[in-house]
Amino acid sequence: METTLFYARAACDTMMRKFAAADLPPKGHFYYHQGVFLSGVLKTWQLTGEQKYLDYAASWVHAVFDESGKVKQYKRADLDDIQAGILLYTLYDATGDKFYRRCIESVAAQVQDIPRCQCGGFWHTCGSSNQMWLDGLYMVCPFIAEYARRFDRPEWTDLVVNEIRLMREHTRDAKTGLWYHAWDESRKADWCNPETGLAPEFWGRSIGWVPVAIQDVLAQMDPDDERRAALELYVRDLLTSLLRYQSADGRWYQVVNKGDQPGNWFSFMLVSFCLFPVNLCKPEISDE
Template sequence: MNFINNKIKVYAVAILGSGMFLACAQTKSVASKPSTENSKSGKVVPTNLKWSERMMLSEMQRFPEAWMLDFSKSPKWTYPSAIVLDGAEKIYEKTGKKEYYNYISDFGKTMIKEDGTILTYDLDKYNIDMLNSGNVLLYLYEKEKKDKYLKALQTLRLQIDGQPRTNEGSFWHKKIYPNQVWLDGLYMGMPFYTHYTKDFTKGADATKAYDDIVMQFDSVQKNLLDKKTGLLYHAWDESKKEAWANKETGLSPNFWGRAMGWYGMAMVDVLDYLPENHPGRARIISYIKSYSDAVIKYQDKKSGLWYQVLDKPLANGNYEEATASAMFVYTMIKSVNKGYLPKSYKTAAKKGYDGIIKNLITVDENGVVNLNKCCAVAGLGGKPYRDGSYEYYVNEEIRSNDGKGTGPFILASLEFEK
């Protein structure tokens, strides 16, 4: 009983530290069974495990339920949980430890009602961010074959059919952001769209879907790429009417690190499901190569990390940012492991990974691992208005243990551990 009481205290402290409400401390933990190592060493997270597992266990300590991973105070359908749970799936496949599977499964149990309704999700908003957690449901349906997951997946797939598009066919980021294509949206929507197509769509419909997916990347390369630097702008407004948009090009003013990070992960994850014989594969692989070349050019020579605004490392207020750094490392090391990039690119990926561990990771006395200097959120437009200026990006909130950084760090760690 003593141990259980101590456990609850640890959760309560962790949750209060995240600015979350105390009631969460009473939520059942899926990681409640201690390993013998834990008991012997007095560590909540054993230090003799690989970084992937250490970070995953740390996330489960901080956020006993996976819906909390976005610092949510109540269950909410959002995207960061899915990135961390992608890591949990892979760690479960690697270790067979049931606590990881339970963590994923409990997310599905909580977020999807028996009739297939998705908690807090509103299809009519046509927000592409909302497709990302569909990846968790694809995994759970494959494992558990529950009808409610299939119904929820079909609802998300309906969103793709109705998602507003530019004249060329690129998805708008959200219905409330007309004519706007954001780099973020490629990661939020395309891996889900491709995986769903692979699992459920056949014949001519599948071919049409795969062509549509590849076109999204072709369109971004055409409209958001800066030929001088090789970097891609955060967003593009086809109408050129938005206050943040350049009146001639429609482009947003800056190269935001995480936007580029999302785009890299989108490309490398889509290739997991795009058929080997699809003519678009070679193009996406060529985009990964030019993307990685550009990213390496802006890697800090000393630390191996990347800045919040990529091309202005010396500007006042800029900082080495954790989420983008983890995403770039993941994109490159996975691309090397898959054969999309030559082995020589592993050097830059490893330098970035070592830089994260040396400069951005701290470990508490109880073994819990933290990832620091994560940009909490950044976007464009909305209220209050986000103008995409340099000052805007460097003044957004910075926090530790954001799923948009811990998730890619887990995934990158797994690639290095292969």
Template sequence: MTPRYFKEYLARYTYAKDGSWCYEDGCVYRGLALLHDQQPQEIWRDELLRLIGPQVGEDGALAGYTQDEFNIDHILAGRVLFFLEKAAPGAHWSLAIEHLAGQLTRHPRTAGGNYWHKKRYPQQVWLDGLYMGLPFQIEYGLSRNKPEMVEDALAQLNRALDLTHVAATGLYAHAIDEARAQDWADPQTGLSRAHWARALGWLAMALVDVTGLIGPEKAASSGLAERASALLTRITALARPQSGLWLQVIDQPELPGNYEESSASAMFAYALMKGARLGLGGQFAAPGLKALASLETTQLYAGDDGIVRLQNVCEMAGLGGFGGRVRDGSPAYYLSEPLRPDDHKGTGALMMAYAERLASASAEARRAAS
């Protein structure tokens, strides 16, 4: 059923921002690349080319993108360009990569050295941004023989983990304002208040993707493997006992109105299965598989129009003023954001998780045969 859902979703696909380069489309693009890696005989690469083709000019220019916006989110979709350099060679993919890498060389940083989340969010580091920018930077550094970019990204990741860790919960705050100037930030620590599941989902995916890029030995020596394993252990403990999914405000099961959120659950399923495959802990495979199966059986269903969609996806959440709203980072705020079936972030993450289940099964079969 799930591959059929993906194909039907792609047939009715609409760009997240009217065709402008953005991270939301990038989530789906990454899912398609990972699906192609596991099922090269399927349509996934062709669908990716159909969608991304109009967004990348022959000179590598990206539709609607300008470096000077300094939005770290825009980097994420660039990860698929490394895949396309090999799967559908063309100079324009490489030129587009250089445009995005050029942003990173100029992107504003905090006093500690981390990228601002966006130009309009100065001095702020969000968990979302760690996934949006740093795996791309590492892949760029590895593919272009620029080890200093790899080391810088690893330093940023470790520094962000130091800054956002909340010892009392064993989790990480959604964001930190190093200037202590935002209303949502604790005046002493600079941290936001509540633990939003999708922010932690971005982080979990960043940690396992970086581990996959740099390899287990470097992940261990840099301390990232230990931190990834600790986070995945904590995430596993917070899964809902019956469904195996995770709540929107992940550590507050008694909070009225809290609900099982599909995009974060797909991200955790992906991270847990991949973490197990990469050697971060074999115990993570079962909860990852359970979560994906639960999403397939309980969150993929038809609405009144008869179309099967991925349900219970939070459309967006953030911090600070946006669109006339005050986003204060409270648990109540995260529950106030609307749900959007088939949101790109949810379906993209579901594609990643489905592809990872295939990758993990293939790896297990190879081990059994050796």
């Protein structure tokens, strides 16, 4: 009988046959597309012990960083260009090679360059001025949280907890409990509500990033940190709210609350639910 590990290996092996590590698209770009996939490759290595998976991820990192630890094609600081930094921690632990430590510091320097909204939250991209998107929680928060723990930078834990708090504060809909895809502090984006700055939809894919991001942050935080309870409640509240929109066959739509409308389709965001070990029997949370 096939197991989840069987499918993980099959997926990794298929991609490894199709692409040399250096050719993973977008080729040459230090980006979340490769980072998300290679995170899975490294988890498969951890579960199987097969060296080829570790070597493949390492080969990609060497293709996009120079030997000084700088990103070869670095042009600007966008959240999507931070996510793949989480690979570096595993590679550093596995090899002890100081090259990966230099790369970690290079990515950390990029975090410092990301523009901020007046409220203190990160812009999603330099071209999306004053905009916070749910996707950004996964793109930057796990890297920051792990950096904080490893290198004793408690102010970085403060930064990431505040980012999550701000995202919820500005995107959560009090009526449904769902989080809108994005928020424009300036109210100038052509997609936003000119009064609230909110995006028009609850997008399944973007909501799916939220529990995964917060889970990864919690894994790096001190077990005694009093802020953990609030983060867990954020996720419990969001997932409980999503249960109201589950289809009869157990799936969710990409536009979460519009499953009865033509053109909508099922989303794969359900995977995020399976990754977060919270007690959904206690959904109470204050809106304040």
